[in-house]
Amino acid sequence: MNLNKLFEAAKKAGIDPFEISYGSSKSLSADIYNDTLEQYASSNDCSFTARGIYQGKLGSFSSDKVDPSVADVMVESIIQSAKYGLDGNPEFFIEKGQKYKKVNTYSKSADEYPGKCMIDVSLDISKKIRAYDKRIQIAEVGMSKSVSEGIFANSKGLKLKDKSSYMVIWASTKIVDGQDVETEFEVKLLSNPEELNADAFAKELAEKTVSKLGAAPIKSGKYNVVFAQSCVANLLRPLLGQLSSFSVSQHLSLFENKLGQQLLSSKLTITENPYTKTPFASSYDREGMPRQKKVLVNKGKVSTYLYDLEMAKKDGTASTGNASFIGGSIRPGLGFVEVKPGKKSFDELVSLVGNGVYIDSLEGIGTGYNTQSGDYSLQANGYLIENGKITKPVTLITVAGNVLKDFGKIIAVGSDVKLLTGAIQTPSIAIKKLSVSGI
Amino acid sequence: MIVSKTLAAAVMKEALMTGADFAELYAQDKKSHAISISHKRVDTLKTNVTYGAGIRIIQGDKVIYGYTSDLSKSSLLKLANELAQSFDGKTPTEPKPLVKVRNPGKNKPKIYHDQMTDEEKIAQLRKAEKVMYEYSEYIVNASCSLSETDEVVEIYNSKGRFVTDTRIRTRLGIAAYAGKDGQFQTGSERPGGQYGDEIFQMHDVEKLGKKAAKCAVDLLDAPECPSGKMTVIIGNEFGGVLFHEACGHPLEANGISHDESVFCGKLGQKIASDIVSAVDDGTIENGWGSSNFDDEGNPTTRNQLIKDGVLVGYMVDDYNGKRINMPSTGACRRQSYKYCPTTRMTNTFIENGKSTPEEIIKATKFGLYCVSFNGGSVDPTTDKFNFTASEAYIVKDGKIDHMVKGASLIGFGYEVLMNIDMVGNDSARGQGMCGSSSGSIEADVGQPTLRVQNMTVGGKGERI
Incomplete structure (x- = not known):
């Protein structure tokens, strides 16, 4: 892709300053159904987003099309969108000269991992899962790898490059015992193939699958709940998105005027760390500003809002390196989040709860969770906790609450940290008295 | 033309050089234009271009898929060659000569997107915005959006089939955000269809705005929904998400062919109450989920799924249809060229019954009346589903009593279908986006008002 042609077209049209965020990626995936390779997919594509100021207004354009003719469409679209766009400030298209902390998110071994190995490993995992218990009728396994290269450049001479890769392994199972049919699912994000312990992955999922036989609803009532890491992630991350200074300025944030206040449990400390060694690490934000590590919630008190250059100027502060491209505009967005682990192991957490429910999956997140109000009412699965131990599997219950209120009554934070695909790393968390609906 | 017929033929030939059974080239050129008023x-006023092609090669049960946004001859032939290396046959399969299939030409818009200026469109959205802010001091944001897509797809396959289809879609999003004493609630209306900017003639944006604002404000003071087992009346139109989740997904052939649906092997059997009949219909003129051809080039159909409670059909695509020995029902779809297509829904709805909505409410001593929904999800293998009401009321002694918030409904889809005991005569369809393995696609859901006995309702309120 010849970016110079796009810069030339923009300059000729009077779009100045001008910026392009370009990305190319290649990926490979293999999907196994029991003993059969069912789908094998590869891709090699690129896309770009262009942004610029035309006659004092901001305009933008995005495209997968990379042939020379796209320059004219790009110019026309930016001019058209700038007509009604927001006022543009050239100051927010930065010069070069910032200091960036280097991150390494590219793995040669991931990039060069042969497709045949992906297939063989997936077939082996499927075989091992089904061999664990003959009632496991189906084990679908998929593995993928993706390598991306990005360029972020503007007409003021800034040019940043990055190269990254990641792999994903996932598996889903179906177990049948008489009339009882249950399914399970697991997914793991990897920086490189060496991180995968295929035997352990297969064993863990197989054990979990078998343990769900006989799952039934429980009586409706108030229960102490231990949320698994994935549930904590699904509930907390959207709430933390309201730390955007833009949301605060629009009176659409539950954290408005709440800096320094004890809003959440003192057992909760949450950090945004762009440099933790995960596939989510990055050096710069969507304006080219260096990313920054920061404490978002310090022992339950909100520490900071998130800023891009424009919001920082409005509030008389500095950018926090959180610029994201959201819905066609630059807005502050959340980066990689880490929930600080506590000292209790998972078993100790369960023992501490005594009697309650361990919820290991939540369904309907996209519709049953109002991320504006923090209210949620979601289908849940998990296990009963009786006398400090995990006992019977539980299914077809709902758990309802408000995220801000519920994470204000934490019993304890576990030490069992897990990296999740949603750009968050968190342990399990036990919470007091949530509404559970069953029978 | 996105890809010339000559090039497509060359791609077919290259893809089959190692003896696979079938090859397909799917080329897409889609322009998306979005305007939104908020804060x-x-x-937002932006344009996005989706442009690329996917190549699918099948041998037996094995599917190889690849895609690229570089549609030059060298790029496409290279991709076809690389994908073909997944098979090791020595004798190439000869593709049949490509013959263009006539497009029935349905789903044309009355007003094309370029016949209205952005200024005119913004003026329409501003009307809705004004009404929402004027409705109540508690409205903290009024968000009004218009989403327009103009798409051309070309589908070529080695059976000699070549189709093109133009899909023009338009959707409004009118959402009100109400805030009071540190809490927020939302209300929204999102009509759309496969038509153009006549959407502004079909829908009164001010009425939509007022409805959205009223819902958001009313929810601020509504008590929490009680929890437990209840009789539930599900409203028409977007209430159809019940059927979409509880039954629609499990009737897609990709689950049936892999023994991953609770309805496997149940054709001819009673799976719902006698008063339930349901259809998936991709031929509805200007339907949000409609098209002239599906995304593997087969004509869409009106497909009876359930008739008087008996399962009579599945939704079927060619690949999964071969596995279960059933013909395609024109139900193969994908979000874009980046996805391998599979069986999906189009416009899926329960047909009219005999009761009126008023009779259904009057016949209910105590229950929950869910008027509108946010959506839901399902595990087709177990048929455990969930969906969330965005507007719901308690019904007492045959009358709508008071609004409640935070109601979610869960259960086994097959139980819910059997527990439907009243079906109304006011069937209507609502628009949504459905997510699955081949991406996010436009789909209508629909039903008349109906009543279900003994559903599990989740909420923060007191236990029933």
Whole structure:
């Protein structure tokens, strides 16, 4: 892709300053159904987003099309969108000269991992899962790898490059015992193939699958709940998105005027760390500003809002390196989040709860969770906790609450940290008295 | 033309050089234009181009898929060659000569997107915005959006089939955000269809705005929904998400062919109450989920799924249809060229029954009346589903009593279908986006008002 042609077209049209965020990626995936390779997919594509100021207004354009003719469409679209766009400030298209902390998110071994190995490993995992218990009728396994290269450049001479890769392994199972049919699912994000312990992955999922036989609803009532890491992630991350200074300025944030206040449990400390060694690490934000590590919630008190250059100027502060491209505009967005682990192991957490429910999956997140109000009412699965131990599997219950209120009554934070695909790393968390609906 | 017929033929030939059974080239050129007003300003006015092609090669049960946004001859032939290396046959399969299939030409818009200026469109959205802010002091944001897509797809396959289809879709999003004493609630209306900017003639944006604002404000003071087992009346139109989740997904052939649906092997059997009949219909003129051809080039159909409670059909694509020995029902879809297509829904709805909505409410001593929904999800293998009401009321002694918030409904889809005991005569369809393995696609859901006995309702309120 010849970016110079796009810069030339923009300059000729009077779009100045001008910026392009370009990305190319290649990926490979293999999907196994029991003993059969069912789908094998590869891709090699690129896309770009262009942004610029035309006659004092901001305009933008995005495209997968990379042939020379796209320059004219790009110019026309930016001019058209700038007509009604927001006022543009050239100051927010930065010069070069910032200091960036280097991150390494590219793995040669991931990039060069042969497709045949992906297939063989997936077939082996499927075989091992089904061999664990003959009632496991189906084990679908998929593995993928993706390598991306990005360029972020503007007409003021800034040019940043990055190269990254990641792999994903996932598996889903179906177990049948008489009339009882249950399914399970697991997914793991990897920086490189060496991180995968295929035997352990297969064993863990197989054990979990078998343990769900006989799952039934429980009586409706108030229960102490231990949320698994994935549930904590699904509930907390959207709430933390309201730390955007833009949301605060629009009176659409539950954290408005709440800096320094004890809003959440003192057992909760949450950090945004762009440099933790995960596939989510990055050096710069969507304006080219260096990313920054920061404490978002310090022992339950909100520490900071998130800023891009424009919001920082409005509030008389500095950018926090959180610029994201959201819905066609630059807005502050959340980066990689880490929930600080506590000292209790998972078993100790369960023992501490005594009697309650361990919820290991939540369904309907996209519709049953109002991320504006923090209210949620979601289908849940998990296990009963009786006398400090995990006992019977539980299914077809709902758990309802408000995220801000519920994470204000934490019993304890576990030490069992897990990296999740949603750009968050968190342990399990036990919470007091949530509404559970069953029978 | 996105890809010339000559090039497509060359791609077919290259893809089959190692003896696979079938090859397909799917080329897409889609322009998406979005305008939104939010935070009292034009917040978004952007154009996005989706442009690329996917090549699918099948041998037996094995599917190889690849895609690229570089549609040059060298790029496409290279991709076809690389994918073909997944098979090791020595004798190439000869593709049949490509013959263009006539497009029935349905789903044309009355007003094309370029016949209205952005200024005119913004003026329409501003009307809805004004009404929402004027409705109540508690409205903290009024968000109004218009989403327009103009798409051309070309589908070529080695059976000699070549189709093109133009899909023009338009959707409004009118959402009100109400805030009071540190809490927020939302209300929204999102009509759309496969038509153009006549959407502004079909829908009164001010009425939509007022409805959205009223819902958001009413929810601020509504008590929490009680929890437990209840009789539930599900409203028409977007209430159809019940059927979409509880039954629609499990009737897609990709689950049936892999023994991953609770309805496997149940054709001819009673799976719902006698008063339930349901259809998936991709031929509805200007339907949000409609098209002239599906995304593997087969004509869409009106497909009876359930008739008087008996399962009579599945939704079937060619690949999964071969596995279960059933013909395609024109139900193969994908979000874009980046996805391998599979069986999906189009416009899926329960047909009219005999009761009126008023009779259904009057016949209910105590229950929950869910008027509108946010959506839901399902595990087709177990048929455990969930969906969330965005507007719901308690019904007492045959009358709508008071609004409640935070109601979610869960259960086994096959139980819910059997527990439907009243079906109304006011069937209507609502628009949504359905997510699955081949991406996010436009789909209508629909039903008349109906009543279900003994559903599990989740909420923060007191236990029933």
